[in-house]
Amino acid sequence: MAFAPLLRGIGFGAVGFLLGSGLGAIVRVTMGLDPWSAEALVVVGYIFGLVGWLLGVGVWGTWAREWFGLAARRGEAQGWRRYLRFSTDHKVIGVQYLVTFLVVMLLGGVLAVLMRAELMAPGKTIMTLNTYNNAMSLHGILMVAVAVAAIIGGLGNFLVPLLIGAEDVAFPRLNALSFWVIPPVAVLLLLTPLMGGFDSGWTAYPPLSVINAQGQTLYLLAFITFGFSSILGGLNFIATVIAMRAPGMTWSRLPIFVWSIFAASLISLTATQFVAFALLSVLLDRVAGTSFYDATQGGNALLYEHLFWFYSHPAVYIMILPAFGVALEVLAHFSRKPLFAYKWVVGAFMAVVGLSFLVWAHHLFTSGMSDFLHLPFMVTTELISIPTGIVFLSSLGTIWLGRLWLTTPMLFALGFLFNFLIGGITGIFLADVPTDLHLQDTYFVVAHFHYTIVGGEVFALLAGVYYWFPKLTGRMYSERLGKLHFWWVLLAYNVTFIPMFWAGLHGMNRRVADYSPELGGINLFISIAAFVLAASFLLMLVNLARAWVRGPAAGANPWKARTLEWQTSSPPPAENFPAEPQVVGAPYDYGVPGSRHAVVAAKGASEGEEKRDGDAAPRNQED
Amino acid sequence: MQNGRLRSALARGRWVLVALVALTVVEYAVALVMKSGNLPWMIIMNLVDAVLILYYFMHIAQLWRKEE
């Protein structure tokens, strides 16, 4: 039965939850406490329930049996059933991530629409102030999860093994595990309203997050679980890139997207542990009676901000580095030119990784941190504009004098450049202490980070989804609808978010449902633009869903691109390539006479029947 | 000489433990004597401890040594 693994997971999870909360109650009784504490029992129950869910959904059958000396059960289902089970195929896992986070993104989008509806006029319009706070917090954490995991988990999983000529990631079962802890995260977050929601924003600063409604506890458990997934995913990518490359795939021949995933994985492997501890300490303050953040008992709320941002600033590079990778990848292929300054870009990625650990306290300029820390953190933050500037110059150099093939993915990659430039430049005012003191916690900040994450990363995500959709599904979407989607999003996006800079400069505070009446006009304008922006995503859904079901066959290499993922069928077979690819040159040497990236022999074919990588002129492909 | 190699490896382990125990005793003594500002000394001794365990017990060199 197709749903058997899911049902078994849910059943085992429920048993685990009951077992865990029962155990928790017994422990509380033996410690002489009142056995009934919803939060404490939920925490213990959840830990056991999570283990039960994972065992039931597939860890027991495919993996844990070995720990007890039993033979693990192997074997894959076919067709759509693969997506409902503990599949170890990186391509299945990639699609699982993409679809899951697309759904999460739509949920977060619905919340954004509700928030904008509330903000259409000053005062109370459609929801209570507390509901607004909860909606805003939930929107934040859902979208942060999308931003962290959609490109890495979705596109990264599907494509990194293909791009390096491997058959799978280094640890396929661990990869499946990283995905299957995500559904409990989503369920926990969606259950928060049942326990009073959480009104702390996605940053969950104490002391508020220690004393507010019990929904906060579910948020903490969800985020810690998500971090666990992120750590294991990063670990897998690092090992895969180091050890699974095909013969000839040297470090200097790695496609730039692979480099970007590798760089982002270094951050998620390490920095995530800091947020795990930050959230754990809040959880302990709530349910175990510690006082990390109770100032009357020797606690200090600033500790949390340091720990939290030690992860959460680097996390924006977990989001944006893979976006750089997708954008540069798409720009090089559709400009039919070698990627400009490849080695500098790789160096820039690594510099971003290093610097990202040295800037966290720019989030604490107005928090009461010691003044002498302002200058060093301002300087390190501004230093980051050097490597990001290199990436930007590389993208300009790549399209410079190229024969641009303006497909939907290419348009989104160009849109990424435009939006990210605005996001980057407005960031300078937030890195500078004197201006930040005035702009902190206004809509200027909201506009800035939406420009980097939505205008930047999400545009790159969409570029990647459109670019690789034929490879993922074997079918082609409608270019016409794709282009319409692009122009619609680009215009609606900028019309929505540009005015937010102005609103922020005129005293519009973030995270509040109400504002002074003279800002009513601009907010009404922003809200209407936001609704138009939200509607554009329905167009994409229709286009992609229709293409997936009955679009025309895309063929192995519709873009005539040279990298390895296009040298196998669409979608690729379980083993990825008919025979082990041999990499013989750089990935982007379009137009370099006699160059080729890789040789993929057909199954059992002699040397003469090798597939050539796409060097043909693309012009005749355009509609 | 399988047996001889095993015996010398076990002997090496014993010496590492002797060193670790000795360092811990020194740490303890330093903490008793120095009533303030002993942090830098602790860090140095802990790092030596860690290097001993990582190198001799955890065989960290396997990571960069060629596979035999």
Place this chain on the structure above:
Amino acid sequence: MAVQPEALARHRLSRMALNRMGLWLFLLSETFFFAALISSRYYLQGLARPETLNQALGLGITMVLLLSSLSAYRAETCIAHGDRKGFQQNLLATIALGLLFVVGVAMEWREAFVHFPPNTGFGSIFFTMTGIHAFHVLSGLLVLTLVYMLGRRGHFSAGSSWGVEGAVKYWHFVDVAWVFIYPTLYLVT
């Protein structure tokens, strides 16, 4: 067509070397967690050291844990050289010493509840640090026990002992973590 995840892998490293790298990456990641813990101690408490700490017990459990690292090392070395009996004995000794350590921590907690309960500054740090470390010890003991049971059923040999190696490496890591935690809680002033 069933894909055999491990059988298909075609990397140039052996499966063993790849597993090893994965474990080291995991331990690197864990190091950051302990770094967050230890830096929190200095952020909240500076160099303050309560006089009520049971110094003898702290030193005692540290020695027990160091000793368990030696027996774990011996277990791994024995199986790598084909000495099954030595492997089993030393693994059992490691588990016993690990349990002794846990008992020591429990005794420590009983006293700590009186002198610096969890709702004080130092207590928050003390209970969290020792608690998280004890959680690592317990999970390590679980893995060592599984390895012991598998060993009794005849698993592992000189040429195939990744399960032993992985479990023992994790155990040593738990020891390294304690090497830093012990002075941070007991000795530093």
